[in-house]
Amino acid sequence: DQQVKQNSPSLSVQEGRISILNCDYTNSMFDYFLWYKKYPAEGPTFLISISSIKDKNEDGRFTVFLNKSAKHLSLHIVPSQPGDSAVYFCAATHFSGTYKYIFGTGTRLKVLA
Amino acid sequence: NAGVTQTPKFQVLKTGQSMTLQCAQDMNHNSMYWYRQDPGMGLRLIYYSASEGTTDKGEVPNGYNVSRLNKREFSLRLESAAPSQTSVYFCASRGTGSSNQPQHFGDGTRLSIL
Numbered sequence: 001d002q003q004v005k006q007n008s009p010s011l012s013v014q015e016g017r018i019s020i021l022n023c024d025y026t027n028s029m030f031d032y033f034l035w036y037k038k039y040p041a042e043g044p045t046f047l048i049s050i051s052s053i054k055d056k057n058e059d060g061r062f063t064v065f066l067n068k069s070a071k072h073l074s075l076h077i078v079p080s081q082p083g084d085s086a087v088y089f090c091a092a093t094h095f096s097g098t099y100k101y102i103f104g105t106g107t108r109l110k111v112l113a
Numbered sequence: 114n115a116g117v118t119q120t121p122k123f124q125v126l127k128t129g130q131s132m133t134l135q136c137a138q139d140m141n142h143n144s145m146y147w148y149r150q151d152p153g154m155g156l157r158l159i160y161y162s163a164s165e166g167t168t169d170k171g172e173v174p175n176g177y178n179v180s181r182l183n184k185r186e187f188s189l190r191l192e193s194a195a196p197s198q199t200s201v202y203f204c205a206s207r208g209t210g211s212s213n214q215p216q217h218f219g220d221g222t223r224l225s226i227l
Contacts, residue, residue: 034215043117043203043218044156051213089155098144098163099207100171101216105155
């Protein structure tokens with residue numbers, strides 16, 4: 001049973017336009033959500049996060065939106081740049097003695113110049 | 114600042130061979146994790162260690178063992194490698210504190226089992 005789902009394996013966007021990456025979850029215990037970016041042959045790097053008590057968090061060109069009732073979060077990148085081309089993973093966690101993270105399967109974003 | 118260092122970066126094994134993947138972090142983090150990444154499967158947790166001296170199973174622990182040697186080091190051992198364990202393995206660490214502490218990842222070990 002996959003608790004965190006990214007249903008779009010890939011996404012192509014023109015440079016300068018908005019990229020929207022989606023993530024759905026099933027476990028209502030999750031109280032913190034993160035997005036990671038991964039380039040080939042490198043480990044994932046933390047991008048942005050959001051607590052379940054918020055519905056939006058912004059950091060420069062990156063904004064994460066959380067809709068708890070729909071168990072859905074999205075990452076918006078505006079404007080998209082060629083350097084944003086990478087695989088994006090969403091992850092969710094809650095405290096159960098320690099923090100364990102459940103990752104989605106990833107979305108490969110390609111920003112076209 | 115090295116962060117999380119994994120060795121080796123690449124390894125090819127024959128079925129039945131044993132292997133230990135090494136991970137070390139220099140951020141004084143309490144928690145450490147081992148994941149595997151397979152095509153279409155995302156990152157799946159193999160084992161984790163909430164603090165020095167403790168280890169626990171994750172989603173896919175079968176065929177693996179771990180050792181939290183000290184606060185810095187967390188190793189993953191394959192006792193008898195199988196082709197199904199061909200994967201990219203990532204180690205991560207996390208500091209103590211509230212939920213807004215993200216994990217820091219190493220660059221991975223690419224393991225092929227023939």
